[in-house]
Amino acid sequence: MTSIWLDRREPFTTDPFEPGGTYDTVVAGAGxxxxxTALLLARSGQNVLVLEARYPxxxxxxxxxxxxxxxxxxxxxxxxxxxxxxxVQAYVDANREGQAWLLRYLDEHGVPYQRRDAYTYAASAQGTEKLREEVSAGTTAGLDLxxxxxxxLPFPVHGAVRLADQAQIHPVRVLETLVSDIRGRGGSLVGGVRLQDVTGSGPATVHTDHGTVTANEVVLATGIPVLDRGLYFxxxxxxxxxxxxxxxxxxxxxxxxxxxxVEQPTHSLRDYEADGRRLLLVGGHGHHVGRARSEKHHLGSLLDWAVQHxxxxxATHTWSAQDYIPTNLMPFFGRFPRGRGHIHFGTGYSKWGMTNAVAAAVGISADILGGNVPWADTIHRRVTSPSGALSAVALNAGVAAKLASGWGQVAAEGLRKDKKEHAPAPAVPAEGEGKVYSEGPKPVAVSTVDGTTCRLSAVCTHLGGILHWNDSELTWDCPLHGSRFSSDGKLLxxxxxxxxxxxxxG
Incomplete structure (x- = not known):
């Protein structure tokens, strides 16, 4: 599964990683x-290093x-x-600034994008009430809804909310332009190096799987923070x-x-021009990572819906993406807890990262450079509502239950095997299949992909969840906090x- 954006992307050339190097700021994550964030800091004259575990x-x-x-x-x-x-107004102001910054940047660098009206539509009569609530909330916040x-649309709807003159982009072309700009201002971008820990401060030591570097400031732009000290997982x-x-x-x-x-499962549509053709892009049918009976079924249901209309x-391309939704809805960005004011982060964009990511970068860079962003200050002062607190309780209760059930199933299988003196060895999975079984107290994940069978620990290296086989992308996914691994065990x-x-x- 390769997205249309990553297909035929320009080969990424990494800068050399120099263990022992010293930087003003190290940024982890090249999304x-x-x-x-790296560009805004490099513009100010900082010596910036971006670490990316794979490629931008x-x-x-x-x-x-x-x-x-x-x-x-x-x-x-x-x-x-x-x-x-x-x-709510602060959130809208943040996204407005993120959108304006990004489109202005694309104009300045000649990166093409398309202006489009945005619609939220109701496919059922019940959904129209949600539309009217959105009009009220958005209009109060200054949007011309x-x-x-x-x-x-080519199918009937019961109503829609429209916001004129929004935009759609080719995200990888945007990233390629940012990478070139950062390097042109003296910054470095290293691929294939993963941040694993940060210790100390003034400067901090950044630990990676290829050695350490030091930095006055560290930015975690890794989707979900890879340091657990803030408990954002x-x-x-x-x-x-x-x-x-x-x-x-x-x-x-x-x-x-x-x-x-507005209805679930969500259906998202937009167009895209490629090779002289106007393609339709559809998206949706999301689920909690690692808890679907079949990821292939979710993708198939989306394709069935598209072909119905x-x-x-x-289909020329199919793919999937992972997003993080805060239990209290508002995105997190700014100074990281227990980071002594020198670790910063952004996460929780609830699938609206094209504006929220840029807004977070503006807020983070302002913190590092001593600026003041009023909407960021307001968002930082939020107080979790009772419903947000209940959502957090429910989420973590579900995590605890999934952890217990995963290990319970492994223990039960081990007990069954103990009662069978000559239990047969598990069969090798068929091509494209994976399964978890017990070898005594040890959970084992075995899969066969491209003719190669791999036997791995079935325990997530984060907090010990029992992994789930993703039958669409042929990966091992953790149902607790969303860590994902390739069929041969590489962290994704x-x-x-x-x-x-x-x-x-075996």
Whole structure:
């Protein structure tokens, strides 16, 4: 599964990693948050190093649907149920500044993007009440929202909210431009090096899987923070969503807008021009990471929905992305707890990272450089509402239950085997399949991909969750906090910081 943005991307050339080096700031993560932060700091004259465990855009930014919109489904009305008007206004102001900064930057560097009207639509009569709540919340916050009956879709809707003159981008082209700009200002970007810990301060020691460097400031732009000291893994729900690019029939055309439904499962639409063709991009059908019965089924359901409304459409690309949703909805960014004021982070964009990531970068760089951002100060002063606190309790109760059930299943299987004196060895999984079984007290994850069978520890290297086989992407996913590993055990995304160890020969 490769996104349309990452297909045919320019080969990434890494700068050399120099153990023992000293920098003003080290940024971990080369997605939109990390690269915009690095650029803002490099512009100020700082010596900046960006560390990326894989390559720019490998995780969320390279797998987004890339809508740069201030109309974000029904998110503002959800915020308004938990927060004061000043907090909601601060969120809108942050996203407005993030959007304006990004589009201005693209204009300055000649990076193409498309202006589109954004729509949130209701496919059912019940959904129209949510639309009216969104109009109220957004209008109060200064957005020029309009309730319309016809959204320009090829299927009937019961109403829609429209916000004119938003934008859609090619996210990897944006990242490539940022990388070039950072390097042109003296910054370095190193791929294949993973931050694992930060100790001390003034300067801090940054520990990686290739040695250490020192820095006055450290920025965690890793999706979910890979340092556990702030316990953000307990405040964020990891969600995996699916997307596809579709070639339509000659008599069909994608709608001229950006769309998202209020109903679940979510359906997102936008167009994209490639090789002289206008493709339809669809997305949605998300779920908690590692807890789907079949990820392949979620993707298949999304494709079935698309073909139902665009008969004969053929998928040219399919992919998925991971996002983190705060239990209290508001994104987190700024100074990291127990970081002595020298560790900074951004996370929890609730699938609206194209504006939130840039806003977080503006706030983080202001903290480092001594600036003042009023909307950031307001967001930092938020107080979790009772409903947000209950969401956190429910999330972590679910995590505890999943941890217990995972180990309980392993123990039960081990007990069954103990009662069988000559239990047969587990069969080698068929191509594309993976399973977890018990060797005594040891949970083992075994899979076969491209003809190679790998036996690994089935225990996540973060906090010990029993891993789940993702039958769509052929990966091992943790149902607790969303860490993911390739079939041969390589870490793909955190909060884990280490690969899966081998389980040896069976």
């Amino acid at each position: 939109l948050t990390g690269l915009v 855009g490998a995780v969320t930014t390279g797998n987004t649907t890339a809508k740069v919109s201030l109309l974000q489904g029904t998110f503002l009305s959800q915020l308004a149920r938990q927060y004061s008007q000043s907090q 309009e309730y319309v009956r016809d959204a320009g 307990a405040k964020l729900k990891p969600s995996r969503s699916y997307a596809a690019a579709l070639q339509l029939q000659e008599d069909q055309a994608p709608p001229r807008g950006m769309y998202i439904s 665009y008969p004969g459409a053929v 995304e955190g909060p884990a910081t280490k690969d899966l160890p081998s389980a040896g020969k």
